[in-house]
Amino acid sequence: MKYLPAEDISFQSKLKATELIQRLKDSIEPERAFRFGLFQRRETKPYQGKVVGNSFNISRIISYRNSFLPRISGNIENTFDGSLIKVKMRLHVAVLIFLCIWSGIVGTVGIGFLSKAFGSTHFDPMTLIPLGMLVLFYVVMMLAFQYESTQSKADLESLFEAEIVEE
Structure with a gap:
């Protein structure tokens, strides 16, 4: 089981790298800073x-906000019977920095509350709130990342006419 929002996946396709790169180029558009509200176009690519050479850095275009949307980077290599596509799905660096800072602050407060509760004879359930916030935040983060990564894996399988291979 994976405990962090990150995935390393390999796809095996019968198509050659040049064909896959062209398909990928046809399915992406340049990054834009704003893609919501008045700035959202209806006819977007997925x-x-x-794409630079045989490498790519992409993310799904979605019509809603999800800070846990995976950033997908990959490399396409020719093999004897087609191509091998190695893909990494990670969170955006800014989201990771925010997660570390927020979790550090809430975790420190939670440990402080717990240490104070253990020094007292009276137990107050309110001391568990910061730790409950950490657990809830972790579950939401993992579910949101998994939802988006599952969508992207299915899209990439279809786009590359490929199967996921175990390494």
């Missing part, structure tokens, strides 16, 4: 990002 992904945004860029």
Whole structure:
């Protein structure tokens, strides 16, 4: 079981790298800073990002806000019977920094509350709130990331006419 919002996946396709790169280029558009509200166009491609050589950095274009949307980077390599696509799905760096700071603050407050509660003869259930916030935040983060990564895996399987291979 994975405990962090990150995935390393390999796809095996019967198509050659040049064909896969062209399909990928046809499915992405350049990144834009704003894609919601008045700035959202109706006719978008499924992904945004860029392809450089045999490598790519993309993310899904969604019509809602999800800070836990995976950033997808990958490399396409020719093999004897097609291509191998190695993909990494990670959170955006700014989201990771925020998660570390927020979790550190809430965790420190939670430990402070618990240490104070253990020094007292009276137990107050309110001392568990910061730790409950951490657990709830972790569950929401993992579910949101998994939902989006599942969507992206299915899209990439279809786009590359590929199967996921175990390494």
